[in-house]
Amino acid sequence: MQWLRVLPLPIILVILFSLQSSTAQDQQQPANPPQQGQQQGAKQEDKKDAQSEISPPSKREIDAAIMKGVEWLLKQQKPDGSFDGIYSGSYGMGNTALCLLALLKCGVRRDHPSIRKGFDYALKLPFTHVYSVSIMIMAIEAYYELTDDELEKVGKSLRTNPAEVAAKRVEPAMRKWVSDAVEWLISKQQANIWRYPEGGEDVSNTQYALLALNAAMRMKIQVPPSVFKKAADYFLKYQGESKEEFKPIFRVPAADFSIAQLRQMEKDYYKRLTGESKSTKKDDDKEKPSSEDAKKPRTELAEDPYRRFGVEEANFKMYPRGWQYTAPAPYKVQGVEKPAPPVRGSGSMTTAGLTSIIICKAGLEGTGFWTKEYAALVNQSIRDGAAWLAKYFSVSGNPYEGTAQPSSSYHYYYLYGLERAGVLALVKFFGTHDWYVEGARFVLKEQKPEGWWGQSIRTIKVQNTEQKQLDPSDTCFALLFLKRATTPIVAVPDEAIYSGEGVLKKPEEKKPAEQKPAEQNPPTPPAPQQGWKIGVSVEHTLLGVTVKQVLDGYPAKDAGLKEGDVIDSVEGKEIHTVEEFQSAISQATTSKNEIQVVVKRGAEKIETIIKKK
Known part of the structure; x- marks a missing residue:
């Protein structure tokens, strides 16, 4: 099977x-x-x-x-x-x-x-x-x-x-x-x-x-x-x-x-x-099997x-x-009302x-x-x-x-x-x-x-x-x-x-090592950057590249970015993937002291400037 x-x-x-x-x-x-x-x-x-x-x-x-x-x-x-x-x-x-x-x-x-x-x-x-x-x-x-x-x-x-x-x-x-x-x-x-x-x-x-x-x-x-x-x-x-x-x-x-x-x-x-x-039963409460069951x-x-x-x-x-x-509903034939017909599946x-x-x-x-x-x-x-x-x-x-x-x-x-x-x-x-x-x-x-x-x-x-x-x-x-x-x-x-594994077969005596279910697109830590760090983690969600975490004491926090913001663009470039966001931030922090970021927050778009500290 x-x-x-x-x-x-x-x-x-x-x-x-x-x-x-x-x-x-x-x-x-x-x-x-x-x-x-x-x-x-x-x-x-x-x-x-x-x-x-x-x-x-x-x-x-x-x-x-x-x-x-x-x-x-x-x-x-x-x-x-x-x-x-x-x-x-x-x-x-x-x-x-x-x-x-x-x-x-x-x-x-x-x-x-x-x-x-x-x-x-x-x-x-x-x-x-x-x-x-x-x-x-x-x-x-x-x-x-x-x-x-x-x-x-x-x-x-x-x-x-x-x-x-x-x-x-x-x-x-x-x-x-x-x-x-x-x-x-x-x-x-x-x-x-x-x-x-x-x-x-x-x-x-x-x-x-x-x-x-x-x-x-x-x-x-x-x-x-x-x-x-x-x-x-x-x-x-x-x-x-x-x-x-x-x-x-x-x-x-x-x-x-x-x-x-x-x-x-x-x-x-x-x-x-x-x-x-x-x-779920104590041994004493268990039914004894019949000869056929045995x-x-x-x-x-x-x-x-x-x-x-x-x-x-x-x-x-x-x-x-x-x-x-x-x-089914009643209907008329030449003005004469007929009862509803039976259901025809x-x-x-x-x-x-x-x-x-x-x-x-x-x-x-x-x-x-x-x-x-x-x-x-x-x-x-x-x-x-x-x-x-x-x-x-x-x-x-x-x-x-x-x-x-x-x-x-x-x-x-x-x-x-x-x-x-x-x-x-x-x-x-x-x-x-x-x-x-x-x-x-x-x-x-x-x-x-x-x-x-x-x-x-x-x-x-x-x-x-x-x-x-x-x-x-x-x-x-x-x-x-x-x-x-x-x-x-x-x-x-x-x-x-x-x-039938686990249903019709006996489970293994040795308990499998417990693992946590894989998370969907786990938060991406800030990408390694040659420039300065903005202090934000993102993940890809149904809505787009979404801010997962904003770190205290970093420029992104000072600029007003919030968890749940959806990244629309960085320095005028549209962002569709986590990789695009990481690349755009890495390039900008290497050569600039200010980065223009546009985010979608609910029904509105918000433009903000992230400044190097």
């Missing part, structure tokens, strides 16, 4: 949940093939992917595809930092934020010129659309996440969810931007969910709003539980109906466990990873979460129920609904809204949404309920939705389908020689003349799928998830 090391976004216990299938389930439900019609909506070629479990794409294949896609995407950036798209005029922030999100998740360094230019462009734009503001919040969170290199350095010494580490890195000015964006998003919530923001409510805008609010909460920005309650009410009310029981049932940990239980598993995992795991590996007995928390899988039932774009909207209801669960659990009865409704909704995806599973197109073949419309948008649903639900298999392996095989096969996917380049006619139109969103969706980019609600480092 080493090929999955390319994936930066781990899910706690996915391998555990999938490998340790429930004994009760296995006994009650024989491993029968899916019932006739259960795979409705999937193309015949999907059946060929049945071998994907034993022949997954290699790490080299996935790395190469991501690299080629990233190289193509970087070339599409315009000089002003923006990225084009079909709706560039009204969604300038959203198009650019989506590309930044994909680039950052795929390992492009946060100090890369394209990242800096993209944020410089997008952060100046006003809040206008739910899509745009939501994806921008997600891109900002991605900027602060631990990179693959940082995770590699930290290794087994990481003692908490990587998202918790990222949250501590957000500068006050950026936290203020996100806080304002969250306030704006909440103000645009309609009766229950979101729209563009005008003209009713829809599931698509809503999933991005909830993903953004979930990201903001990881950045320690408060969101009222009532926001999630209104949204959850909608998804419970407008989920489709089905009396057909889906069999055999499969594990959906996001429904089978409470968020508190999942977080306890996460906490225990990190203790095991650092060799600090201790039993035959099983000790690690399985110790780690099976269903056994540990007393979850009875045999009691679960699943009914394939999906969601559609907007709520689609793959893209069911993944959106499943994503949304899981986030709502995380936002509501532990509040006064989370009663036993309401929890049962939400968990059944999650389980049924997963069953819909299993029944109509496809990676070759966007499946629709009631159609024989999946649709090509919104195909890569759906695949990115499938990735989000799988990660957040902690599901490795939707029914019999390993969603990531099958999806990755398809995505790799469909990449164009230049590196793009789908309809990122399309031909349109303008006044009878064919023109090429650029819209990199499909390429972004494909990259985000391959990278498994969604930040899970509960997470651990990848090597522990996909290899």
Whole structure:
């Protein structure tokens, strides 16, 4: 399973949940093939992917595809930092934020010129659309996440969810931007969910709003539980109906466990990873294993979460129920009013609904809204949404309920939705389908020689003349799928998830040397200078080259520089990197007794003169 090391976004216990299938389930439900019609909506070629479990794409294949896609995407950036798209005029922030999100998740360094230019462009734009503001919040969170290199350095010494580490890195000015964006998003919530923001409510805008609010909460920005309650009410009310029981049932940990239980598993995992795991029970209180249990590996007995928390899988039932774009409404035919039609689920909207209801669960659990009865409704909704995806599973197109073949419309948008649903639900298999392996095989096969996917380049006619139109969103969706980019609600480092290390294996007896997580661009000490010293340390942040520390008794302090100031220019030369700042200061202090420095402080620019003492 080493090929999955390319994936930066781990899910706690996915391998555990999938490998340790429930004994009760296995006994009650024989491993029968899916019932006739259960795979409705999937193309015949999907059946060929049945071998994907034993022949997954290699790490080299996935790395190469991501690299080629990233190289193509970087070339599409315009000089002003923006990225084009079909709706560039009204969604300038959203198009650019989506590309930044994909680039950052795929390992492009946060100090890369394209990242800096993209944020410089997008952060100046006003809040206008739910899509745009939501994806921008997600891109900002991605900027602060631990990179693959940082995770590699930290290794087994990481003692908490990587998202918790990222949250501590957000500068006050950026936290203020996100806080304002969250306030704006909440103000645009309609009766229950979101729209563009005008003209009713829809599931698509809503999933991005909830993903953004979930990201903001990881950045320690408060969101009222009532926001999630209104949204959850909608998804419970407008989920489709089905009396057909889906069999055999499969594990959906996001429904089978409470968020508190999942977080306890996460906490225990990190203790095991650092060799600090201790039993929560006294020896005298431990249950004696049965004769059948005694035959099983000790690690399985110790780690099976269903056994540990007393979850009875045999009691679960699943009914394939999906969601559609907007709520069904009554309509008229020749002046005669007809009742609202039943919900007709689609793959893209069911993944959106499943994503949304899981986030709502995380936002509501532990509040006064989370009663036993309401929890049962939400968990059944999650389980049924997963069953819909299993029944109509496809990676070759966007499946629709009631159609024989999946649709090509919104195909890569759906695949990115499938990735989000799988990660957040902690599901490795939707029914019999390993969603990531099958999806990755398809995505790799469909990449164009230049590196793009789908309809990122399309031909349109303008006044009878064919023109090429650029819209990199499909390429972004494909990259985000391959990278498994969604930040899970509960997470651990990848090597522990996909290899089982620390979960299914006993921890090493020798405790690894404790290391502190690598800091993002740690403060740069004053560069060695041949001239005089100004007494300031800087770092590269989302806002630019930012003053980290101003030393007492040095010229920079006398000139009025403050922590948080963003360096705009030195001696008239624009500053974009720490290296440029160091070089400019070194040159100026060697030949001059005064240096002109312009800084950005909030919304204003301030010019100051730093004088040699």
